[in-house]
Amino acid sequence: MYRSIDSIKIISTIAILDERIRKRFPNSGLSRVSRELLQVGREAKFKSEAICKPNLYLRFFATIAILIIIVGLHVSLAQVPLAHDHLSVAEFIQVLEAGLNDIVLIGAAIFFVVTFETRIKREKCLQLLHELRVLAHVVDMHQLSKDPDKMLGNPDDYTYPPGERLNSFQLNRYLDYCSEMLSMIGKLAALYVQNFSDPVVIAAVNEIETLTTGLSRKIWQKIMILHTYK
Numbered sequence: 001m002y003r004s005i006d007s008i009k010i011i012s013t014i015a016i017l018d019e020r021i022r023k024r025f026p027n028s029g030l031s032r033v034s035r036e037l038l039q040v041g042r043e044a045k046f047k048s049e050a051i052c053k054p055n056l057y058l059r060f061f062a063t064i065a066i067l068i069i070i071v072g073l074h075v076s077l078a079q080v081p082l083a084h085d086h087l088s089v090a091e092f093i094q095v096l097e098a099g100l101n102d103i104v105l106i107g108a109a110i111f112f113v114v115t116f117e118t119r120i121k122r123e124k125c126l127q128l129l130h131e132l133r134v135l136a137h138v139v140d141m142h143q144l145s146k147d148p149d150k151m152l153g154n155p156d157d158y159t160y161p162p163g164e165r166l167n168s169f170q171l172n173r174y175l176d177y178c179s180e181m182l183s184m185i186g187k188l189a190a191l192y193v194q195n196f197s198d199p200v201v202i203a204a205v206n207e208i209e210t211l212t213t214g215l216s217r218k219i220w221q222k223i224m225i226l227h228t229y230k
Contacts, residue, residue, distance in 0.1 A: 005187065005194055007045040014041045014184050021177050024170075030142050030177060037135060037181055044188045047128060051121050052195040058117045065113045069106060118198060125192045125201045133208055136185050140215045143178040146171055148226040172226055179219045182212040 018034040025031055148171060166174060189208040193201055 005190055007048065007191055010184065010187050010191070011038070011041045011045060014038050017177065017180055017184065024173055024177075030174065033135075033138055033142060034177070034181060037184060040131065040135060041184070041188055044128070044191055047124075048191040048194070051124060051192065055117050055120075058120070062113045062116060066110055069109055121196060122198050122200055125196065125198070126204055128192065129189055129201070129204045129208060132185050132189050133211065136182055136208065136212050136215060139178050139181050139185070143175060143219055143222075146174055146222070148222055168226060172223060175219050175223050175226070179216045182216045182219075186212040
């Protein structure tokens with residue numbers, strides 16, 4: 001029960017977070033980002049499920065291609081004339097070298113056909129993970145200007161546009177929401193490797209989790225500084 005990620009619960013958590021942000025900071029840039037995150041989460045559910053499903057058309061054509069390669073190899077070997085009953089050492093080496101080259105090329109062709117579906121899925125996953133990586137940076141951009149020293153310090157030292165200066169409680173909530181959104185981005189990334197254990201995609205997911213963890217660490221440093229003003 002607790003050995004897999006439930007995409008529905010992730011989406012419901014993001015929806016609750018989006019509602020909290022919209023109530024606390026209506027018409028803010030962060031609320032628009034949270035709404036986008038919710039949309040990305042809903043899309044991730046269906047896209048991750050689609051990636052995990054086998055592509056029967058590709059597998060059918062891959063099987064046909066492999067059969068054509070094997071039949072072609074058999075026909076080619078059957079038509080090779082044998083000039084002598086006994087081959088000399090030099091002739092045997094030439095035949096062996098040619099045969100090994102053919103085996104390598106045929107093996108490479110079969111490997112290309114067999115892994116074609118995986119490479120297509122990998123490319124789709126990497127594109128979707130890139131969107132999550134960009135979204136993480138967007139969240140980080142929204143918290144960059146929310147510096148406790150500047151926002152809660154002397155108003156004459158730093159000028160903020162009207163409506164952007166927050167009090168201690170609001171700033172704490174704002175930074176906390178950013179941290180939660182980064183955490184949700186990491187969970188959405190993990191959806192793509194739950195049932196698709198491709199090493200390249202797993203490495204990309206790990207990079208996103210490292211990124212979001214690092215960005216959250218910066219946010220929590222601000223929250224710790226914020227507590228000194230209380």
